[in-house]
Amino acid sequence: xxxxxxxxxxxxxxxxxxxxxxxxxxxxxxxxxxxxxxxxxxxxxxxxxxxxxxxxxxxxxxxxxxxxxxxxxxxxxxxxxxxxxxxxxxxxxxxxxxxxxxxxxxxxxxxxxxxxxxxxxxxxxxxxxxxxxxxxxxxxxxxxxxxxxxxxxxxxxxxxxxxxxxxxxxxxxxxxxxxxxxxxxxxxxxxxxxxxxxxxxxxxxxxxxxxxxxxxxxxxxxxxxxx
Amino acid sequence: xxxxxxxxxxxxxxxxxxxxxxxxxxxxxxxxxxxxxxxxxxxxxxxxxxxxxxxxxxxxxxxxxxxxxxxxxxxxxxxxxxxxxxxxxxxxxxxxxxxxxxxxxxxxxxxxxxxxxxxxxxxxxxxxxxxxxxxxxxxxxxxxxxxxxxxxxxxxxxxxxxxxxxxxxxxxxxxxxxxxxxxxxxxxxxxxxxxxxxxxxxxxxxxxxxxxxxxxxxxxxxxxxxxxxxxxxxxxxxxxxxxxxxxxxxxxxxxxxxxxxxxxxxxxxxxxxxxxxxxxxxxxxxxxxxxxxxxxxxxxxxxxxxxxxxxxxxxxxxxxxxxxxx
Numbered sequence: 418x419x420x421x422x423x424x425x426x427x428x429x430x431x432x433x434x435x436x437x438x439x440x441x442x443x444x445x446x447x448x449x450x451x452x453x454x455x456x457x458x459x460x461x462x463x464x465x466x467x468x469x470x471x472x473x474x475x476x477x478x479x480x481x482x483x484x485x486x487x488x489x490x491x492x493x494x495x496x497x498x499x500x501x502x503x504x505x506x507x508x509x510x511x512x513x514x515x516x517x518x519x520x521x522x523x524x525x526x527x528x529x530x531x532x533x534x535x536x537x538x539x540x541x542x543x544x545x546x547x548x549x550x551x552x553x554x555x556x557x558x559x560x561x562x563x564x565x566x567x568x569x570x571x572x573x574x575x576x577x578x579x580x581x582x583x584x585x586x587x588x589x590x591x592x593x594x595x596x597x598x599x600x601x602x603x604x605x606x607x608x609x610x611x612x613x614x615x616x617x618x619x620x621x622x623x624x625x626x627x628x629x630x631x632x633x634x635x636x637x638x639x640x641x642x643x644x
Numbered sequence: 645x646x647x648x649x650x651x652x653x654x655x656x657x658x659x660x661x662x663x664x665x666x667x668x669x670x671x672x673x674x675x676x677x678x679x680x681x682x683x684x685x686x687x688x689x690x691x692x693x694x695x696x697x698x699x700x701x702x703x704x705x706x707x708x709x710x711x712x713x714x715x716x717x718x719x720x721x722x723x724x725x726x727x728x729x730x731x732x733x734x735x736x737x738x739x740x741x742x743x744x745x746x747x748x749x750x751x752x753x754x755x756x757x758x759x760x761x762x763x764x765x766x767x768x769x770x771x772x773x774x775x776x777x778x779x780x781x782x783x784x785x786x787x788x789x790x791x792x793x794x795x796x797x798x799x800x801x802x803x804x805x806x807x808x809x810x811x812x813x814x815x816x817x818x819x820x821x822x823x824x825x826x827x828x829x830x831x832x833x834x835x836x837x838x839x840x841x842x843x844x845x846x847x848x849x850x851x852x853x854x855x856x857x858x859x860x861x862x863x864x865x866x867x868x869x870x871x872x873x874x875x876x877x878x879x880x881x882x883x884x885x886x887x888x889x890x891x892x893x894x895x896x897x898x899x900x901x902x903x904x905x906x907x908x909x910x911x912x913x914x915x916x917x918x919x920x921x922x923x924x925x926x927x928x929x930x931x932x933x934x935x936x937x938x939x940x941x942x943x944x945x946x947x948x949x950x951x952x953x954x955x956x957x958x959x960x961x962x963x964x965x966x967x968x969x970x
Contacts, residue, residue: 468967479648490647496878497648506873523879
């Protein structure tokens with residue numbers, strides 16, 4: 418599904434954000450991406466969502482090299498990848514419904530089909546009763562879940578999440594992760610970037626750990642009790 | 645359409661719908677977006693009203709100048725007598741020769757009207773107007789020649805000049821005279837006015853273009869975050885720029901309507917003053933207002949300018965906004 422092949426990314430000024438990263442995420446697989454801030458998690462996600470291009474190496478989705486994607490094709494690639502943002506990036510002056518419907522409107526959905534899908538997505542994250550609310554009236558956790566509903570509303574085969582539990586309390590974090598698990602169980606490939614190591618260890622999924630731009634661990638993470 | 649996953653039907657394409665239905669949906673979508681843009685303008689009334697007012701005033705001036713030229717042309721066209729050709733007949737020409745020339749001229753397709761003034765009539769008129777009265781009776785012979793006044797059908801300068809040339813070649817004609825200087829001056833003045841109006845109109849219309857462009861640029865900057873989010877969830881530039889284009893169109897519509905109303909109000913205001921002036925000149929001049937075609941062209945030009953202005957702005961500024969990170 419998703420493949421990194423000796424990918425490096427350095428920024429002007431010589432800062433190396435990623436150094437020869439290679440891994441493969443299979444179809445229907447769920448994995449965590451961890452590391453301290455500045456370790457390169459965000460950069461890795463940016464390469465997948467084509468916000469940045471790698472300096473060297475190849476990024477492939479479904480065996481198609483992203484370097485071959487022209488600028489005008491980027492929007493179509495992004496429609497195949499659902500992205501959940503740390504600061505959820507909702508349109509604050511539009512209702513929850515409008516926010517979730519946005520990817521559908523972009524793809525040309527109208528009328529009943531659109532309403533049906535938006536309601537289904539909101540139902541999955543448990544926010545069906547907030548359809549008409551403005552995001553500002555929701556709690557942080559609810560806003561995050563609106564962001565999740567928007568990312569999955571057009572049923573992308575690949576789901577990326579950048580610190581989805583960044584500012585949630587432990588219970589909400591666990592609930593959010595359960596939502597991702599549910600999507601994974603219906604065949605969606607999920608990659609979650611997070612620094613919440615405790616949560617990662619408890620969830621028992623494959624974990625990719627980055628440190629200073631290099632991959633230092635690929636596999637299950639041993640849970641360590643905090644001292 | 646999915647680039648990465650062949651066979652993954654996405655979007656509206658996932659559902660098979662007929663061509664007719666798709667056609668209807670296309671227009672329905674556009675109407676919906678047009679109305680949405682109108683709502684957007686409505687939500688920021690002060691900024692929108694200011695922009696529309698500036699556009700209206702900028703469009704009023706060219707429209708007024710156009711009406712000025714149009715009315716000038718109306719005045720100048722009421723002076724067709726200015727293009728009258730006077731044919732002075734030689735002394736000692738037999739009356740029947742003169743009459744046959746008059747008959748020939750009446751049959752001429754290039755001539756609208758022929759008036760024959762005999763030397764006796766001319767003398768009588770001269771006595772009446774000049775005030776010499778009885779003194780003229782002491783003249784032993786009538787020194788005035790016979791006169792044929794010819795009104796050409798085509799009062800344009802060159803055509804009248806050609807006709808003059810042709811008529812002065814007639815054998816019985818001593819010489820022919822056309823008040824060309826006066827016509828030339830009038831035409832030159834009208835021509836100059838037209839040029840001036842064109843230049844001023846071009847300047848003001850480009851001002852409209854710049855105003856719309858700048859307003860749209862500001863509103864793009866205001867929605868930078870929203871545009872970034874839309875790009876992140878896969879919106880194409882074309883999709884993002886459409887509401888802004890509609891905003892430009894609405895600016896054009898309202899600016900054009902405002903300009904029309906201002907021009908009408910101005911005409912109404914000036915009507916009595918102008919009729920005072922024309923009454924003094926005993927002219928039957930009536931002020932020409934804007935007709936329906938001119939109103940439509942004004943509106944169309946305004947809309948085109950709004951659309952072009954926003955398009956230029958949108959082209960430059962939307963592609964520059966790129967999301968910086970998830």
